[in-house]
Amino acid sequence: METDQGQKSHRTVLIRLAGRRAGAAAGRHNYVTDSSRARHRAMVSFPSMTTAHRDATVNDIQPTHWRALWISDIHLGTAGCKAEFLLDFLDHNDSDTLYLVGDIVDGWQLRKHWHWPRAHNDVVQRILRKARNGTRVVFIPGNHDEFAREFAGFAFGDIEVLDEDVHVTAKGLRLLVLHGDQFDGVIQHSRWLAHLGDGLYQLALWINHHFNRLRHRLGLHYWSLSQYLKHKVKNAVSFITDFEEALAGEARRRGLDGVVCGHIHKAELRDVGGILYCNDGDWVESLSALAETHDGQLQLLDWAVMQAERQRDPANRPPRSLTLPALPSALRRQGKYP
Numbered sequence: 001m002e003t004d005q006g007q008k009s010h011r012t013v014l015i016r017l018a019g020r021r022a023g024a025a026a027g028r029h030n031y032v033t034d035s036s037r038a039r040h041r042a043m044v045s046f047p048s049m050t051t052a053h054r055d056a057t058v059n060d061i062q063p064t065h066w067r068a069l070w071i072s073d074i075h076l077g078t079a080g081c082k083a084e085f086l087l088d089f090l091d092h093n094d095s096d097t098l099y100l101v102g103d104i105v106d107g108w109q110l111r112k113h114w115h116w117p118r119a120h121n122d123v124v125q126r127i128l129r130k131a132r133n134g135t136r137v138v139f140i141p142g143n144h145d146e147f148a149r150e151f152a153g154f155a156f157g158d159i160e161v162l163d164e165d166v167h168v169t170a171k172g173l174r175l176l177v178l179h180g181d182q183f184d185g186v187i188q189h190s191r192w193l194a195h196l197g198d199g200l201y202q203l204a205l206w207i208n209h210h211f212n213r214l215r216h217r218l219g220l221h222y223w224s225l226s227q228y229l230k231h232k233v234k235n236a237v238s239f240i241t242d243f244e245e246a247l248a249g250e251a252r253r254r255g256l257d258g259v260v261c262g263h264i265h266k267a268e269l270r271d272v273g274g275i276l277y278c279n280d281g282d283w284v285e286s287l288s289a290l291a292e293t294h295d296g297q298l299q300l301l302d303w304a305v306m307q308a309e310r311q312r313d314p315a316n317r318p319p320r321s322l323t324l325p326a327l328p329s330a331l332r333r334q335g336k337y338p
Contacts, residue, residue: 063094067170070290072101072179072262073282075144076120077110080284083119089289089303090126098127098135099167101262101280102142102179109144131158138165142179142263166256170296173257173276176250180261180279183246240266244279248272260290269300 071089075081109115131137137159141148152163164178243264251259258276267281267288278298281288287304 061091063092065294066093066095066291067294067296068097068099068167068292069093069095070099070101070177070260070278070280071283072142072280073103073265073284074100074123075103075106075109075282075284076123077106077115078284079115081106081120082283082287083117083123085287085303085307086123086283087119087126088307089301090123090130093289093291093301094130095135095291097167098130098137099165099177099260100127100137100139101177101260102140102181103144103262103282104139104142105145107145107147128157128159136160138162138177140164140177140179143181143184167260169292169298170294173296175276175278176254176256176259178259178261180243180247180263183243183250184263240264244268244272244277248275248277251275267300267302269298 071086074083074086076083127137139148139159139161140163141152141161148161149163151161154161164176167175167177169175247259247261251257252273252275256275258278260278260280262280262282264279265282265285266279267286267290268277268279269290270277276298278290280290281300287302289301289303290298291301292298
């Protein structure tokens, strides 16, 4: 009898010990599960907030809508092309009609060496997207993309290719639209000199690029050193004046009210002998475009200045991300925090 009682007592002790161990294991399991769930909730919530903020930042861009936009002399395929500025411009501006007024792709430089970074491809895709979304896109080739002139009168998808066009503003002004190299004597009669000048110009753009990298590090906005030097040279100023008068004279000869061109990388909007002369500038130096409002007003957009002003506005500064410090490992081991 004593033996039976001893065995029962022994079994009772084992059962109690097993119960305590199971309870402790269950407690540890509940703690690990709760802790994992809490950490999982934290991991899910913070990235989703970041993604939502990123999407909101992209979708919050409300582009300005114009009746017409003119851009030229982008020179895709060269190191001097400011594709990032142009992408920002295209994101913030839409229009019923978009004129690409020549030298969009630089065939002269691409024949020498291939340079086509992703940003240049993005520019092409952005323009194609605008065409698909209903913008009338007109491509008027220049001397650097003259290979496209043999396709004048055709349409590539949603993009028309024309040698020139006549744009009628909302006020009824008739404007001749062409690149302008047809009125450059050097281009027409001394091709070798034009290519030599293009090589020297690329060197000036290279210097300008590194000069502006230094300005950016100092917190200064874009400023074209090459354009400043060009406008200080007396012969260059004389050439620009002759070019403007030749284009205005052609518009007058055709009985039109004005002309829109590119080619000389000098944005301008002024009256020349009773003819409205408009040059939309370029995207290697001046970073400018010509725009027509819906009531027919024409204005030049200096995008480097406009972008700098937008970035100085506190309302347009991106919010700083908040990084939470990790809890000390000792507190996590004690189970005080998940």
